[in-house]
Amino acid sequence: MPKSKTKSKSKKQAATGKSTLNLKEQLAQKRKAAKERKEFISFSTGAVFGAAFLGMMAFPLGGPKAAIGAMAGIICLAFSFKYPRQALWAFLIYMPFSGTIIYTLGNSPVLQLAKDGFYIPGLVSIIQECRQKRLPIVIPKGLKPSLILLFVCCLITLLFVNGSQQMNAEQVAILTRQPPEKPFALGILGLKVFMGYIPLITCAYYLIRTKKEFFFMTRLHVILALTCFGLCFVQYMFLKTGRCAGTQFAEGGDLFKASIEARCLVGGALLYSPEQGVIRLPGTFVAPWQWGWFIISNAYFTFATAFSDPSALWRTFGLVAMAADFAIAVISGQRIALALVPASFVILLILTGQIANLKRFLPIATGLAVLLGIAAVLYPEIVQERIDSFVGRWEESPADEFILYQFGFTWNNLKGSLIGLGLGRATNSARVFGNTALVETWFPKVMHEVGPIGLAAFLIFVSCLTFYTFKAYRSIRDPSLRSFAACFWVFVLFISYQTYYYPLDVDPVAVYYWFFAGVILKLPEIARQEDESEEKVEQKNTKRGKKAKLSWV
Numbered sequence: 001m002p003k004s005k006t007k008s009k010s011k012k013q014a015a016t017g018k019s020t021l022n023l024k025e026q027l028a029q030k031r032k033a034a035k036e037r038k039e040f041i042s043f044s045t046g047a048v049f050g051a052a053f054l055g056m057m058a059f060p061l062g063g064p065k066a067a068i069g070a071m072a073g074i075i076c077l078a079f080s081f082k083y084p085r086q087a088l089w090a091f092l093i094y095m096p097f098s099g100t101i102i103y104t105l106g107n108s109p110v111l112q113l114a115k116d117g118f119y120i121p122g123l124v125s126i127i128q129e130c131r132q133k134r135l136p137i138v139i140p141k142g143l144k145p146s147l148i149l150l151f152v153c154c155l156i157t158l159l160f161v162n163g164s165q166q167m168n169a170e171q172v173a174i175l176t177r178q179p180p181e182k183p184f185a186l187g188i189l190g191l192k193v194f195m196g197y198i199p200l201i202t203c204a205y206y207l208i209r210t211k212k213e214f215f216f217m218t219r220l221h222v223i224l225a226l227t228c229f230g231l232c233f234v235q236y237m238f239l240k241t242g243r244c245a246g247t248q249f250a251e252g253g254d255l256f257k258a259s260i261e262a263r264c265l266v267g268g269a270l271l272y273s274p275e276q277g278v279i280r281l282p283g284t285f286v287a288p289w290q291w292g293w294f295i296i297s298n299a300y301f302t303f304a305t306a307f308s309d310p311s312a313l314w315r316t317f318g319l320v321a322m323a324a325d326f327a328i329a330v331i332s333g334q335r336i337a338l339a340l341v342p343a344s345f346v347i348l349l350i351l352t353g354q355i356a357n358l359k360r361f362l363p364i365a366t367g368l369a370v371l372l373g374i375a376a377v378l379y380p381e382i383v384q385e386r387i388d389s390f391v392g393r394w395e396e397s398p399a400d401e402f403i404l405y406q407f408g409f410t411w412n413n414l415k416g417s418l419i420g421l422g423l424g425r426a427t428n429s430a431r432v433f434g435n436t437a438l439v440e441t442w443f444p445k446v447m448h449e450v451g452p453i454g455l456a457a458f459l460i461f462v463s464c465l466t467f468y469t470f471k472a473y474r475s476i477r478d479p480s481l482r483s484f485a486a487c488f489w490v491f492v493l494f495i496s497y498q499t500y501y502y503p504l505d506v507d508p509v510a511v512y513y514w515f516f517a518g519v520i521l522k523l524p525e526i527a528r529q530e531d532e533s534e535e536k537v538e539q540k541n542t543k544r545g546k547k548a549k550l551s552w553v
Contacts, residue, residue: 047078073117080121082238084129087122088207092220094513096228097285097296100266107260115507123199126206130294139205140468141519146461147198148464153454154191154423161422162187181434183422189422189433190449193505197514204518211475211481211526217519218484222305222321229324232283235265236331239272239281246272258288267291273335274424277389279333285507292334293503297491297512298325299344304487306364307354310387310480319367335390336500344494351487366548399500403441409446413437420451443499462496469520478527485523488516 055071071450080087094101094115127447130137138144165172165183173180208214244264247255255276258269267282283291302325306318322345329337349355414421424430426439426448439445447455469492473485495504495513503509 004370007197018523038272043078043082047075050078051075057097076114076117077121080118080127081125084122084125085127085207086120088203091118091122092217092511093224095511096224097284098507099268099290100231100281100284102286103260103263103268119197119200119203123203126203127199130202130206135206139202139518143461143464143468146457146464149231150454150457150461151195153419153450153457154195157450157454158184158187158191158418158423161417161419162424165422183434185421186424186430186433186436188424188429190422190427191428193427193429193510194423194446194449196509200511200519201518204515205522208519208522208526211530214481214484214519214523214526215309215314218301218305218309219317221301222297222314222317225302225316225321226324228284228294229321229328231266232281232328232332235267235270235281235283238264239270244272246270248273248275259280277385280333281332281334283328283332288334289501290440290506291332292329292509293339293501294508295325295329295332295334295337296340296344297504297508299341300348300487300491300494303345303348304484307352307357308480308483308487316362319364322364323368330386333386333389335386335393338390344490347494348487348490351490352483354483402500403524406439406441406444407447410439410448413448414451418451418453420447420449420454423449426451429506440501441499442502442504445502445505465517466496469517472521472524475524476527478530481523481527485520488520490519492520 020493026184051071051074054074055067058070059067080090098112098115101114127137129135138147162183165181169180169183191273208217230527235244239246245262246260246264247257247262248269250257250259250262250273255273256271256278258271258280260269262270262272264270264272264476267283270282270288271278271280273279280288281291282288283294285291285294298321302321304318306315306322309315309318326341329341342501349361354361421437424436426437426445428436428438430436437448439448443455446458450458466489469489473482473489476482476485504513
């Protein structure tokens with residue numbers, strides 16, 4: 001009897017200790033939440049009043065649009081700096097819809113910079129936090145020398161090429177009888193486009209802290225992809241049923257050019273002349289070719305979720321997104337996506353080893369084949385038309401010949417210059433500051449701007465990044481995280497060395513490439529956290545088991 005009393009007393013004491021601890025934790029959490037709520041209200045009030053004051057100042061200068069734009073911009077910048085994590089999530093969500101928002105609200109230059117209103121303050125805040133906590137900013141440290149080398153090459157071009165052009169700008173304007181250029185501003189913008197999103201590696205590394213947040217990110221991208229694909233399908237049906245005219249009633253050469261006047265429902269400039277056999281839809285993006293690279297990028301992300309997510313429900317969503325990805329590539333008239341999406345699926349199956357995982361591969365392959373087979377039976381003429389368009393384009397201008405021509409064209413224009421013709425000189429978005437050349441392949445474009453030395457520095461940098469991300473992914477033991485990392489690494493590998501067009505210059509690849517590189521680098525740490533938490537749980541269970549045994553002695 002005395003033993004049972006002592007047992008009940010010890011149990012009561014343990015329960016009381018636990019309840020006291022839980023109560024203390026709950027009270028601490030409540031105090032923390034109340035403090036954060038009070039801080040948020042105070043900050044919001046100050047930001048809104050400050051934005052309203054600046055809006056009133058802008059109203060006499062630019063009218064109501066300027067006032068509203070100033071208010072929205074100040075509020076966005078303030079909140080993004082104060083809450084960098086939420087700003088980065090907003091940045092990732094806003095980016096696929098930016099083209100739609102820009103043209104829906106009037107194609108203002110301010111709106112084109114809106115996504116950077118989330119990104120730049122968030123980045124600055126994260127860098128400040130890293131300095132305060134003495135955390136590394138360049139991750140991994142081994143990437144630092146190649147990054148510095150690339151930046152120095154760009155700086156040399158900016159100072160010696162763009163700088164000399166700036167000093168001669170007035171004389172050139174007099175000789176050519178054209179308005180003077182702003183070569184240095186053009187170079188600054190070119191540098192921002194070329195290297196501006198590299199810090200997303202750091203942002204992604206510190207944004208994703210736990211396995212739960214990682215799965216939130218991957219599933220969010222599947223939802224974004226399905227939403228954008230759905231809007232593109234509605235856009236196509238609007239054009240097909242005549243609710244939007246597209247370019248089918250244009251004349252002459254306009255029948256074969258994407259036009260903003262032909263915009264339909266979402267996105268920007270589109271080309272829809274079915275009688276001429278040409279369709280190029282922009283989806284939710286500004287231009288058709290950007291939409292094409294969004295489709296190609298999502299081949300990797302949807303595949304990753306379909307094969308790697310631990311939840312059967314989300315694997316099903318991933319499968320549906322994979323099928324939608326290919327179907328949208330067909331109806332959008334995206335020839336490069338039509339070729340690269342199925343090729344990417346095959347490459348992913350081989351390089352990630354999923355083709356050997358028959359238990360998961362066969363159901364997904366069967367489901368995908370059924371979905372695509374139904375689509376092909378329902379719309380055989382569309383599928384055949386897109387295949388014929390791709391084959392015709394390849395026969396007319398083979399990709400390998402086109403790339404070689406671009407290299408030759410750029411080399412001749414350099415005229416022996418090793419540091420290029422100036423940053424921004426082949427960047428379309430920088431043309432507001434001066435003349436730009438149209439170079440439609442990536443490596444020749446880089447060589448045009450920063451010369452052979454700059455191109456070599458860029459290749460060294462992306463090769464180092466590819467190596468370190470590979471090393472990170474191979475170190476992961478968790479099967480699900482390792483499978484995700486493998487898919488993302490194949491995407492990084494592909495974008496690092498492909499040179500057809502220039503996806504790293506614009507959305508969405510300019511964002512996704514650097515961001516997912518950072519995610520890969522963080523996954524080993526997340527896997528270690530999971531292993532440590534599992535070990536702690538096992539240790540607790542072992543201790544409880546020992547206590548239970550002792551209590552029976």
